[in-house]
Amino acid sequence: MDIIQDLEKRGLIQQTTDEEGLKNHLRNNQVTLYCGFDPTADSLHIGHLVPLIMLKRFQKAGHKPIALVGGGTGMIGDPSGRSTERSLNTTEVVKGYSEALRRQFNKILEVEENENSVVVRNNYEWLGQMTVIDFLRDAGKHFGINYMLAKESVSARIENGISFTEFSYMILQSLDFMKLYEEEDCTLQIGGSDQWGNITAGMELIRRSRENQDEDIKVYGLTVPLITKADGTKFGKTAGGAIWLDPEKTTPYEFYQFWINTDDRDVIKFIKYFTFLDENEIAELEEEVEKRPENRTAQKRLAEEMTKMVHDEQALEQAQKISRALFSGSLKQLSGSDIGQGFKDVPTYETAKEEIGLVDLLVNAKISSSKRQAREDIKNGAIYINGEREQEINYTIGADDRIEDRFTIIRRGKKKYFLIDFQ
Known part of the structure; x- marks a missing residue:
C-alpha cells in the first residue's frame, strides 16, 4: 500500500x-x-x-x-x-x-x-x-x-x-x-x-x-480534514483548556486521560488519524467497540499509543499507575510525583507538618462546611484517607497518613478529592 x-x-x-x-x-x-x-x-x-x-x-x-x-x-x-x-x-x-x-x-x-x-x-x-x-x-x-x-x-x-x-x-x-x-x-x-x-x-x-x-x-x-467530535464540541478542548504537548502545561496523566475519555463514536476515527496501527488491528478494535464498549479497549489502546508518542514509555507507565490507583482506591502506592500529576487540579489545602484532628482538618480545608457536618460525614462513612474509609470521629492525622511525608489525599463521597499538602 x-x-x-x-x-x-x-x-x-x-x-x-x-x-x-x-x-x-x-x-x-x-x-x-x-x-x-x-x-x-x-x-x-x-x-x-x-x-x-x-x-x-x-x-x-x-x-x-x-x-x-x-x-x-x-x-x-x-x-x-x-x-x-x-x-x-x-x-x-x-x-x-x-x-x-x-x-x-x-x-x-x-x-x-x-x-x-x-x-x-x-x-x-x-x-x-x-x-x-x-x-x-x-x-x-x-x-x-x-x-x-x-x-x-x-x-x-x-x-x-x-x-x-x-x-x-x-x-x-x-x-x-x-x-x-x-x-x-x-x-x-x-x-x-x-x-x-x-x-x-x-x-x-x-x-x-x-x-x-x-x-x-x-x-x-x-x-x-478539520477534526470534529461526534458530540459537536471542539476537539482538543476540555474544561481546563487546551491539551498541550508540553508535560509542564498538560501532565502525561492528564494527556492519557484525555484519550481514555474519547467518545465511542470517535475512537476508531481518532485511532486512524493519530496512530500507526495497521488496518487489521484497527478492525479488531472496532469490533471491540461494537460488542464490548464497556471495556474501553480501543480508548486504552489509543491513550497508550499517543502517550508513548508524545511523551515516552515511562510517562505512559506512570499515567497507567495513577489511573489504576484512582480506580481501585489504593492511593498509598502513589509517589509524590504521581500525586503531583494525578491531583494537579483538585482543591489543595496547605498546612504545617504537624498532627491535626480529622474533624478540624475537614473544616479548615473546607471539605466539610462545619464541625457538625464533618462529624456526620465521618460517622456516615463518607470520608476516605488515602483511599481507606475512616469512621473514627476522634481520628488524628499524623505522619503515618502522609505519603512521602508530605501528602494526604482525602475523598468525600464517591468522587470529591482533596489534597492536603503538609509543608
Whole structure:
C-alpha cells in the first residue's frame, strides 16, 4: 500500500491539488515535503498533532519531511480560521516560542541522521532579512488583489475587517514554499484544511516567478480534514483548556486521560488519524467497540499509543499507575510525583507538618462546611484517607497518613478529592 492509499483509508486527505500527479510523484521519487507551524505559544497542542504525525507518515514511507517553525510568519499572524485580528508578540517572545517548538519537533519526529531524517527550518531565516522593497518587487508583484480577495482565509474576514498585516500573510507563507523549493527541492506542502488558500498561493508564486524559465515545475498541495467530535464540541478542548504537548502545561496523566475519555463514536476515527496501527488491528478494535464498549479497549489502546508518542514509555507507565490507583482506591502506592500529576487540579489545602484532628482538618480545608457536618460525614462513612474509609470521629492525622511525608489525599463521597499538602 502506498502512502496516498494509506492516507485515504484513514480519512486523512481533505484536498489535493493534483491527485494522480501527486500519486505518481510520490511513487517515483523521494519527495521532500513540509508543514509550517507558527509559534503562537510556548508549546504545540493536540490540534497540531495530525499534520505533525503526517510528516512522520511520509518519513516512514521513505520521503523527507521538513518541519518549518514560523518564526517570521508568527510575527504577523495567520488570518485563516479566525474572525478577529491576532495580538502581536514581541520578537523575543516569538523567538522563545520558536525554540520550544523546535524541541518538540525533535522529540516527536525522532530526528535521526539518515537520508530522510527530519529537517527543522525557521522561516525567520529569510523573512527576517527581507526588505520591504524586496518583498514588494519579488513577491507582491505576482499577486493580484482580486486573486487574494477570493481566498477564503481573506474573504471570510473582509466583513469584520482585516489589516494589511494579516492580508499579507498569504504572500509570506508563499515565500516559504518558494524558498524551500529552491533550497531543499521541496515539492509538496501539507497543512490543515484552513491552509488550502495559502498552500495554493505558494504553488502559484513558484510557477509565476519562473514562468520565463525553462523549468519543469512540479509542486503539490495536500490538506488534512478539520477534526470534529461526534458530540459537536471542539476537539482538543476540555474544561481546563487546551491539551498541550508540553508535560509542564498538560501532565502525561492528564494527556492519557484525555484519550481514555474519547467518545465511542470517535475512537476508531481518532485511532486512524493519530496512530500507526495497521488496518487489521484497527478492525479488531472496532469490533471491540461494537460488542464490548464497556471495556474501553480501543480508548486504552489509543491513550497508550499517543502517550508513548508524545511523551515516552515511562510517562505512559506512570499515567497507567495513577489511573489504576484512582480506580481501585489504593492511593498509598502513589509517589509524590504521581500525586503531583494525578491531583494537579483538585482543591489543595496547605498546612504545617504537624498532627491535626480529622474533624478540624475537614473544616479548615473546607471539605466539610462545619464541625457538625464533618462529624456526620465521618460517622456516615463518607470520608476516605488515602483511599481507606475512616469512621473514627476522634481520628488524628499524623505522619503515618502522609505519603512521602508530605501528602494526604482525602475523598468525600464517591468522587470529591482533596489534597492536603503538609509543608
